Amino acid sequence: MKLHGYFRSSASYRVRIALNLKGLSADHWPHHLRKGEQRDPAYLAINPQGLVPTLQDDGGVILTQSLAIIEWLDETHPEPPLLPGDPLQRAKIRAFAQVIACDTHPVQNLKVLARLRELGQGDAVVTEWAAWANREGLSACEALIAHESGPFCYGAGPTLADLCLVPQLANARRFGVDLAAYPRLLRSEAAAKELKAFADAAPERQPDAE
Amino acid sequence: MKLHGYFRSSASYRVRIALNLKGLSADHWPHHLRKGEQRDPAYLAINPQGLVPTLQDDGGVILTQSLAIIEWLDETHPEPPLLPGDPLQRAKIRAFAQVIACDTHPVQNLKVLARLRELGQGDAVVTEWAAWANREGLSACEALIAHESGPFCYGAGPTLADLCLVPQLANARRFGVDLAAYPRLLRSEAAAKELKAFADAAPERQPDAE
Numbered sequence: 001m002k003l004h005g006y007f008r009s010s011a012s013y014r015v016r017i018a019l020n021l022k023g024l025s026a027d028h029w030p031h032h033l034r035k036g037e038q039r040d041p042a043y044l045a046i047n048p049q050g051l052v053p054t055l056q057d058d059g060g061v062i063l064t065q066s067l068a069i070i071e072w073l074d075e076t077h078p079e080p081p082l083l084p085g086d087p088l089q090r091a092k093i094r095a096f097a098q099v100i101a102c103d104t105h106p107v108q109n110l111k112v113l114a115r116l117r118e119l120g121q122g123d124a125v126v127t128e129w130a131a132w133a134n135r136e137g138l139s140a141c142e143a144l145i146a147h148e149s150g151p152f153c154y155g156a157g158p159t160l161a162d163l164c165l166v167p168q169l170a171n172a173r174r175f176g177v178d179l180a181a182y183p184r185l186l187r188s189e190a191a192a193k194e195l196k197a198f199a200d201a202a203p204e205r206q207p208d209a210e
Numbered sequence: 211m212k213l214h215g216y217f218r219s220s221a222s223y224r225v226r227i228a229l230n231l232k233g234l235s236a237d238h239w240p241h242h243l244r245k246g247e248q249r250d251p252a253y254l255a256i257n258p259q260g261l262v263p264t265l266q267d268d269g270g271v272i273l274t275q276s277l278a279i280i281e282w283l284d285e286t287h288p289e290p291p292l293l294p295g296d297p298l299q300r301a302k303i304r305a306f307a308q309v310i311a312c313d314t315h316p317v318q319n320l321k322v323l324a325r326l327r328e329l330g331q332g333d334a335v336v337t338e339w340a341a342w343a344n345r346e347g348l349s350a351c352e353a354l355i356a357h358e359s360g361p362f363c364y365g366a367g368p369t370l371a372d373l374c375l376v377p378q379l380a381n382a383r384r385f386g387v388d389l390a391a392y393p394r395l396l397r398s399e400a401a402a403k404e405l406k407a408f409a410d411a412a413p414e415r416q417p418d419a420e
Contacts, residue, residue, distance in 0.1 A: 048353035
């Protein structure tokens with residue numbers, strides 16, 4: 001398998017964790033987002049959004065969108081499960097993941113921040129925009145799991161929720177968000193970071209890290 | 211069941227279509243987003259994001275995030291299925307849905323557009339921002355299904371992809387996007403609009419429509 005990604009892309013980071021948890025290896029094909037390599041025509045032919053990640057398996061299967069890739073991995077390589085069997089718990093975990101993957105990350109991604117700069121907004125305003133998007137999302141996530149026992153987001157082991165949380169917290173730190181308001185999220189992050197699958201997926205451990 | 215929503219919310223519209231396709235009825239509880247009713251403390255207690263939709267079933271189950279709600283409906287009320295059984299097809303359909311639900315709609319939602327106005331951007335710039343987000347997402351969607359036979363996005367019947375597409379096209383029209391560039395998407399929309407489940411879910415048919 002090939003994983004087209006970028007060391008700092010939090011969506012790629014989610015998939016790297018999933019591959020590691022499943023014990024699957026993939027060749028990492030970096031696309032330098034700040035240099036615009038994701039808009040190369042050869043890459044657009046496999047991912048028309050020009051976003052990372054894209055997963056290509058050895059049989060020619062091409063998959064895009066991190067949550068869709070992760071659920072595919074979970075359905076085709078069920079152990080260890082990233083979603084439980086109970087439909088209600090699955091829905092809660094997916095909702096938490098979507099707060100991050102739908103309402104948080106896309107509002108602070110490189111493309112949106114670049115467009116704000118094109119509108120004449122300066123660095124301080126752009127960084128505060130990204131921090132705002134992170135605060136909004138993380139506040140909701142903190143409330144969603146306030147009464148979950150943990151130590152992971154939903155229970156004693158990692159799920160799709162943790163795969164989204166840990167990379168998003170890395171983004172939040174880059175944008176200077178004060179994370180002290182999110183003790184429950186930090187507790188889940190600490191539990192996740194004990195696992196090699198999470199540690200090995202970290203941006204600074206990737207071959208294209210700068 | 212109660213569906214907390216808003217007639218013009220495209221995320222609520224997705225869930226309305228799903229309920230109709232499954233033959234389920236729900237009491238519609240409108241929250242007037244432009245008046246800020248979604249930030250009422252009683253509502254925030256069940257949906258800490260202050261977004262719609264939220265689905266409450268009669269047993270006290272509270273579900274948020276439209277895609278998570280729709281997959282829960284599909285898992286608990288399997289007929290007719292909104293996702294096929296084959297993992298690869300499921301992944302492709304989920305990816306299409308996520309292009310819309312992650313990368314398109316949240317970038318043009320009311321909250322983001324309000325923040326652009328707070329930064330001093332005028333109506334024309336704000337509308338063009340929303341149109342841009344729609345063009346980016348719809349162009350990718352058009353490419354993703356260019357070689358799918360149809361008439362729906364993926365095959366002969368509606369799936370999660372169509373539940374996301376039809377409401378997003380309504381948004382695109384509101385922001386003045388020229389849809390002539392997306393003939394394959396329009397073909398799926400035409401097929402979907404023949405179905406009562408889609409027609410009955412349209413914004414203008416809702417009790418809170420203005």
